[in-house]
Structure formats: C-alpha cells, structure tokens
Amino acid sequence: MKKYLLSVLALAISVEASAAMNGQILNCDAPHPTQPQGCVDNWALDLLDETKAAIESAPAALPRDRKHYFNGTGAGVHVFMLDTGVDGTNPDFKVLGNPSSDRFGERFGSFNNVDGDGVGSHGTRTAALVAGLQYGVAKGATIHPIYSSGSIRNTKGDQILARLDWVYDRVVNFGFKPAVLNMSFNIPRPVMNSLSVNVEAEITQRVRDLINAGVVVTVSAGNQNGSNPGAYWPSVIPEVILVGGIDESGNRWVRDSTDPDYNSICVVSPFDCGSNYGTLIDIWAPAKYIRSAVRKTNNDSLAPRVRSGTSYAAPMVAGLAALYLEQNPFATPAQVLSALRANAANLGDIDGNGTADLLARSPVATPACNVPQRLFVSTGSSVRFYASQLRDSCPAGYDGGAQFNTSFGSIAIDGIGPEDIVYRYTPNVGYTGLDLFNYNIITNTGSTFGTGTVNVTVQPVHN
Numbered sequence: 001m002k003k004y005l006l007s008v009l010a011l012a013i014s015v016e017a018s019a020a021m022n023g024q025i026l027n028c029d030a031p032h033p034t035q036p037q038g039c040v041d042n043w044a045l046d047l048l049d050e051t052k053a054a055i056e057s058a059p060a061a062l063p064r065d066r067k068h069y070f071n072g073t074g075a076g077v078h079v080f081m082l083d084t085g086v087d088g089t090n091p092d093f094k095v096l097g098n099p100s101s102d103r104f105g106e107r108f109g110s111f112n113n114v115d116g117d118g119v120g121s122h123g124t125r126t127a128a129l130v131a132g133l134q135y136g137v138a139k140g141a142t143i144h145p146i147y148s149s150g151s152i153r154n155t156k157g158d159q160i161l162a163r164l165d166w167v168y169d170r171v172v173n174f175g176f177k178p179a180v181l182n183m184s185f186n187i188p189r190p191v192m193n194s195l196s197v198n199v200e201a202e203i204t205q206r207v208r209d210l211i212n213a214g215v216v217v218t219v220s221a222g223n224q225n226g227s228n229p230g231a232y233w234p235s236v237i238p239e240v241i242l243v244g245g246i247d248e249s250g251n252r253w254v255r256d257s258t259d260p261d262y263n264s265i266c267v268v269s270p271f272d273c274g275s276n277y278g279t280l281i282d283i284w285a286p287a288k289y290i291r292s293a294v295r296k297t298n299n300d301s302l303a304p305r306v307r308s309g310t311s312y313a314a315p316m317v318a319g320l321a322a323l324y325l326e327q328n329p330f331a332t333p334a335q336v337l338s339a340l341r342a343n344a345a346n347l348g349d350i351d352g353n354g355t356a357d358l359l360a361r362s363p364v365a366t367p368a369c370n371v372p373q374r375l376f377v378s379t380g381s382s383v384r385f386y387a388s389q390l391r392d393s394c395p396a397g398y399d400g401g402a403q404f405n406t407s408f409g410s411i412a413i414d415g416i417g418p419e420d421i422v423y424r425y426t427p428n429v430g431y432t433g434l435d436l437f438n439y440n441i442i443t444n445t446g447s448t449f450g451t452g453t454v455n456v457t458v459q460p461v462h463n
Contacts, residue, residue, distance in 0.1 A: 032289060033289055042135040042290060043248070043290075044312075045068040045137070046068055047286060048285075048286075048360065049067075049069050050345075050361070052344075052361070058250065062250045070323070072323045073138060074138025074319065074325070075326055078105060078171075078180070079130050079318060079319075080179065080180065080181040080215075081123060082164075082167075082181060083122060084122045084123035085111055085146075085147035085148065086143065086145035087113060087294075088102060088113035090128070090293045092128045092133050092134050092136070093133075104142070104144070105142040105176070107146070108145070108166050115295050116149040121294035123147075123148075124295055125292035125293060125307065126312065127143055127145065127293075127315070129290065129316050130143070131143050131319060131322070132293050134293070135291065136319055137318075137319025137323065138319040138323055141319070141322045148163075157196070157202075157203055158195055158199055161202055164207065168206060168210055177329070180218065181215050181216070182218045182315050183240075185220065185311070186222035186224075186235055187234075188233075189232060189233050200233060204233070204234070207240065208239060211239045211240070214333065216241065216318075217234075217239070217240045218241045218243060219235055220235075220309070220310035220311045220314040221244040221276040222310060223271065223272040223273065223276070223311075224273065224274075225274035229242065230280055232276075241282050241321070241336075241337050242282050242283075243282070243284065243310060243314040244275045244277055244351070244357070245275035245285065245313040246284050246285070246286055246287060246313075246359065247287070252274065252351050252357075253308065261308070275310050277353065279353055282337060283340055284350075284358060285316045285359070286312075286316065287309055287310050287312055289306050289308055292312065316360070317360050320362060320363070324339055324340070327363075343361050343363050344361055346358060
C-alpha cells in the first residue's frame with residue numbers, strides 16, 4: 001500500500017471561503033442499541049441531509065451516505081431548552097473551531113452546568129441534538145438551558161409557568177431573537193399539580209404568547225404509542241410544531257423486544273412504547289437509538305448514550321428551525337413550519353390516518369464537485385471512509401482523492417482505491433483546533449492545489 005506522509009507548510013489562505021458548505025464524516029451510521037463505544041455518531045444526521053428523491057424512492061431502508069452537510073450553523077439564533085438542564089462542561093457545546101469558549105447564553109435561575117436528570121442526562125442529550133458540535137443540527141446556535149430537577153414530566157404546572165414567563169421576558173424585553181423553544185416532554189391532561197386550578201389554561205396561554213411573539217415552539221409527540229397526542233400537554237396546543245418519531249426504515253418508531261429498555265419502560269409501565277400519531281402531528285424525525293451527549297460523569301456507561309423516543313426527534317426539528325431562522329430571522333413560526341414541511345420528504349401514510357407523513361430534512365444543497373469539506377475527526381485515532389466520500393457530487397466517472405498537510409502533527413493518507421483511504425490525525429500539545437492544510441483535490445480532468453486553514457473539531461473525550 002502506497003503511503004503519503006505530508007510535510008508542514010506555512011503559507012495561509014482561506015479554504016473555507018471557497019467551500020459551499022461544511023461537512024461531517026460519520027464513521028458509525030447504523031442505529032443499534034449495542035453500538036461499540038467507539039461509534040460516536042448520531043445516525044439521524046446522516047439521514048436528514050439526503051435528497052427528497054432518495055428518501056421517497058427508498059423501498060425498505062432510508063438512504064444514508066456516511067456524511068452530514070450543513071450550509072448554516074444557526075448562529076445568532078437563541079434556543080431555549082425547557083428540560084432537565086444541561087451539563088455545560090461537555091465539550092459538545094463548545095464554539096466551532098474555538099474549544100476555549102462555549103455557546104451558552106443566559107440560564108434560568110442559578111443552575112449553571114447542571115443536568116438534574118441523574119443517569120439519564122435527558123436535558124444534556126436533547127440540547128446536544130439541537131446544537132452539539134458532534135451530534136447536533138445547529139452547531140452555532142446559542143443555548144439557554146432551563147433547569148428542572150428530575151423528570152420534567154413531574155414538574156409542577158406553576159413551575160412550568162415561571163419558566164415560560166422567563167423565556168417570554170428574555171424574548172420580548174431583552175430581545176433574544178430569533179428564538180426557538182423545545183419541550184421534549186408530555187404531561188397527562190388535565191394538568192393539575194399546581195396551586196392554581198387554572199394552571200393548564202395559564203401555561204397554554206403563555207405558550208401562545210411566545211408563539212405570537214415570534215418564538216418557534218417544537219414539542220415531542222410522546223411515546224404512548226397512541227393515536228391521541230392531544231391527551232397530553234403541550235401536545236394539545238395546535239400552534240406548536242408537534243414532532244413524531246420514525247425508525248431507520250421510515251416507519252413510525254415502535255419500541256420492540258430487541259430494545260434494551262423494552263421490559264423496563266414499556267412492558268412494566270406502558271408509557272414509553274412508541275411514537276404517538278394522528279392528525280396533530282406536523283412533521284416526523286428520527287427517534288430510534290439516537291446517540292447524543294450525556295453528563296460527563298456518565299461517560300463510561302453505554303446505556304444513557306443510546307436512547308429511543310420522540311424526545312430526541314423534536315430537538316432535531318428545533319435545530320432545523322434554527323438553521324432556517326439564521327437565514328430568515330424575521331420569519332413567523334407559521335412560516336418556519338411551512339418551510340420545514342415544504343422541504344420535507346413524503347414518507348406516505350405511515351401511521352394509517354389517511355394523510356401524508358413528512359420527514360424533516362436539512363435545507364441544504366448538494367455540494368459542488370470536490371469542494372473541500374470541514375472534517376470532524378477523532379484525536380489520536382483513525383477515521384475510515386470510502387473514496388466515494390471524496391467525490392461528493394462529481395459526475396459519474398470522475399475519480400476523487402485528497403491530500404492534506406497539517407501544521408500541528410500529521411495526517412497520513414494510505415492507499416488510493418475504494419475502501420482503502422484512512423485519515424489519521426495526531427495533534428501536538430499546542431493544538432488549538434485551527435490547522436493549516438495543504439490540499440490537493442484530484443479528478444480525472446486535473447488537479448486543484450492550494451494551502452489554507454481548516455477548522456477541525458476534535459471529538460470530545462466525553463460525549
């Protein structure tokens with residue numbers, strides 16, 4: 001096998017300026033409950049940027065190409081997470097290309113870097129799916145954690161009202177716009193665990209106030225495997241974007257006996273057995289075996305890192321809404337939903353209610369042939385991918401390859417054939433996340449050479 005070990009160059013121009021969008025290589029793309037710890041990818045990202053035609057023509061399994069492209073990051077968009085808080089020490093919430101900074105804005109109360117869900121890490125996982133560097137959709141959005149101890153489902157109605165009032169104050173009086181609010185929980189109606197007998201009407205009105213103020217509100221459809229999500233709050237509110245969950249084949253997600261959680265949370269207590277469905281559902285997103293960030297103290301346990309549920313479908317749609325608002329900051333929530341649905345792929349009638357069900361998709365175009373992509377790589381390990389991933393959208397018969405130099409450490413490219421190219425990245429002690437590359441993109445019509453900077457986001461030690 002021929003090996004190229006490239007040397008250090010000092011000249012710098014911008015590679016990113018010439019790129020149509022950024023990309024993320026996914027080295028583990030199959031949803032599975034027992035993925036090895038070395039698999040760090042959210043497979044849903046692989047699906048969300050596939051073309052409508054590819055998704056709608058898939059006979060049994062939805063397409064994935066081991067890449068995630070994004071032409072926006074949600075920068076400037078405020079994402080409020082009404083959940084169990086977020087472990088802000090997880091590196092997934094750092095600034096892209098600047099690991100010394102994070103993307104947290106103001107938090108509710110004084111709960112800094114706290115996730116109250118214990119082993120489950122529910123709030124950390126949902127936040128990372130909206131905006132995490134490795135797992136998220138909107139990798140540049142500002143995150144506002146809203147802490148709730150334990151399960152948000154058990155939070156009292158007046159406590160929820162106080163948190164919604166806080167969001168309203170930040171949006172209306174402090175100008176935190178454009179804004180998205182994600183609520184990945186469902187409370188059986190009527191909501192009564194409050195000092196106020198009218199608490200459900202009060203919290204419903206406050207959600208409507210937020211929507212009228214321009215906040216896009218995304219809500220999980222719930223996991224009761226039933227046709228009436230309106231039996232739960234806030235699913236019952238027609239103005240929210242209600243997100244149902246699918247599996248990797250484009251079917252409605254239903255927990256079965258192969259799921260490690262089947263006996264403990266479906267058979268014993270039938271409240272977590274599959275995505276709710278019905279006419280209230282606005283859009284669908286992946287919900288099966290979704291990997292995401294967790295509290296750092298849980299890093300050695302696989303169980304909290306792969307979970308299924310509509311709780312994880314909703315924040316991905318929240319991330320897509322943030323991408324749209326980055327480009328259309330004055331869009332109303334109704335306009336955002338309309339754009340999401342117009343961009344979505346038609347899965348057919350997957351829940352049997354007689355209407356088409358739409359899979360949310362990233363608003364991206366196919367990158368130009370051999371445009372240099374930003375690579376997300378692991379520290380001190382190999383990232384393996386195929387030669388076809390270097391060709392991207394090149395016409396048939398155009399072969400592709402790539403060579404890179406780095407000013408810190410080295411990248412080795414082994415082999416030149418399909419399934420025979422390995423990138424190894426080993427940073428030195430002074431690694432800052434911004435590296436100088438000499439690139440050589442080769443096709444059968446010629447070569448493109450240059451030198452430039454490429455931001456490399458290192459896979460977090462804890463994720």
